[in-house]
Amino acid sequence: MSLETLGWGPAFEDAFSSLLSQSTLSLVPGRVVRQQRGLLTVQTATRTLLARTAGRLLHQAPGAESLPTIGDWVALQLPDGDGEALLHAVLPRRGVLARREAGSERDGQLIAANLDVVFLAAGLDGNFNPRRIERALALAWSSGASPVVVLTKADLHPDAASLAAEVEDLAPGVPVLALSAWTGEGVEVLRAWLPAGKTGVLLGSSGVGKSTLVNRLLGEARLATQAVRAEDDKGRHTTTHRELFVLPGGGMLIDGPGMRELGLWGEDDGVEQTFPDILELAAGCRFTDCQHQREPGCAVRDAVAAGALPGSRLASYERLRRERAYQARQGNASSERDNRRHERSRTLMGWEASRSKRRRS
Numbered sequence: 001m002s003l004e005t006l007g008w009g010p011a012f013e014d015a016f017s018s019l020l021s022q023s024t025l026s027l028v029p030g031r032v033v034r035q036q037r038g039l040l041t042v043q044t045a046t047r048t049l050l051a052r053t054a055g056r057l058l059h060q061a062p063g064a065e066s067l068p069t070i071g072d073w074v075a076l077q078l079p080d081g082d083g084e085a086l087l088h089a090v091l092p093r094r095g096v097l098a099r100r101e102a103g104s105e106r107d108g109q110l111i112a113a114n115l116d117v118v119f120l121a122a123g124l125d126g127n128f129n130p131r132r133i134e135r136a137l138a139l140a141w142s143s144g145a146s147p148v149v150v151l152t153k154a155d156l157h158p159d160a161a162s163l164a165a166e167v168e169d170l171a172p173g174v175p176v177l178a179l180s181a182w183t184g185e186g187v188e189v190l191r192a193w194l195p196a197g198k199t200g201v202l203l204g205s206s207g208v209g210k211s212t213l214v215n216r217l218l219g220e221a222r223l224a225t226q227a228v229r230a231e232d233d234k235g236r237h238t239t240t241h242r243e244l245f246v247l248p249g250g251g252m253l254i255d256g257p258g259m260r261e262l263g264l265w266g267e268d269d270g271v272e273q274t275f276p277d278i279l280e281l282a283a284g285c286r287f288t289d290c291q292h293q294r295e296p297g298c299a300v301r302d303a304v305a306a307g308a309l310p311g312s313r314l315a316s317y318e319r320l321r322r323e324r325a326y327q328a329r330q331g332n333a334s335s336e337r338d339n340r341r342h343e344r345s346r347t348l349m350g351w352e353a354s355r356s357k358r359r360r361s
């Protein structure tokens with residue numbers, strides 16, 4: 001498989017060449033196409049092989065976000081025979097989709113790297129939740145890729161088109177597709193977002209039909225799927241690994257486990273991009289730093305009072321902004337802590353070196 005098929009291009013080529021010029025190892029480029037916990041599968045121009053992260057990369061990484069994830073372009077040292085390759089470096093990313101790790105205050109969990117499109121999948125069965133779509137959009141915007149909302153299981157809804165129109169109000173400027181992986185309706189519209197060399201990822205809770213959609217796009221039942229629980233339409237977490245598929249049309253799509261919690265994480269401000277309607281209104285507030293609380297001349301609250309902006313949407317914006325601010329403070333605290341830890345380990349190594357020298361003399 002040519003690297004171009006996997007999305008390789010001049011920027012990665014440059015990064016890889018400069019890496020080669022600084023290394024004495026003989027390295028080859030490849031893309032991480034499968035991830036099951038720490039186990040990575042990498043596709044190079046000629047081989048598909050398991051790769052282990054080199055100890056030096058593990059130890060030097062300032063945090064989990066610097067370690068390889070699915071979709072990453074990496075530099076590998078190939079094994080002599082059939083063994084595992086050694087993964088020495090992650091090439092600079094064009095962007096990365098991440099969330100706050102479930103149950104953690106400050107740790108990030110990478111979902112996928114080097115994406116062109118993030119498909120936010122929401123089911124048209126019993127699990128439709130507008131607040132969740134806004135939250136997922138904020139994460140998607142932070143990844144640097146373009147979000148597309150995908151309403152799945154359109155065959156289960158008597159009026160999918162009008163629901164799609166409602167979602168367009170939640171996601172100004174973001175395309176909204178309704179489709180059914182069962183009937184095939186709308187599936188080709190999604191495929192059009194993934195021309196050759198482009199990479200998309202499916203983000204959605206367990207049971208929304210991500211794997212069924214991938215199977216439909218592949219034209220074969222490659223992934224296991226399972227019926228949702230009848231009592232609440234929730235999924236059963238059938239998929240436990242992440243995988244990048246090259247579709248017959250040429251594009252690539254990453255499927256992974258369903259995710260219920262989508263905590264904001266990262267430096268970027270996807271929240272502002274998620275609510276362009278509110279930002280536009282805020283430009284009309286009397287005070288430029290208006291918090292839209294009790295200030296006089298607040299155009300945002302006026303819009304809510306006039307029924308032009310749903311109060312629930314403003315509340316959602318404020319909740320996500322608070323979470324973002326809190327997260328940013330935690331992030332700063334933890335990077336200071338990481339710096340101190342690195343400082344300490346450097347000193348420790350220096351001290352040990354001088355001690356062994358003393359011992360030798």
Ligand SMILES: Nc1nc2c(ncn2[C@@H]2O[C@H](COP(=O)(O)OP(=O)(O)OP(=O)(O)O)[C@@H](O)[C@H]2O)c(=O)[nH]1
Nearest residue numbers: 181182207208209210211212225227237238239258
């Ligand atoms: N009616 C209908 N059911 C669908 C459609 N797509 C998927 N399903 C059903 O929804 C259930 C869950 O589908 P999966 O594809 O396993 O869902 P998933 O999002 O991959 O779930 P996890 O792997 O657990 O994250 C299965 O019973 C599918 O057959 C659809 O378009 N219409």
Ligand SMILES: [Zn+2]
Nearest residue numbers: 285290292298
């Ligand atoms: Zn205001």
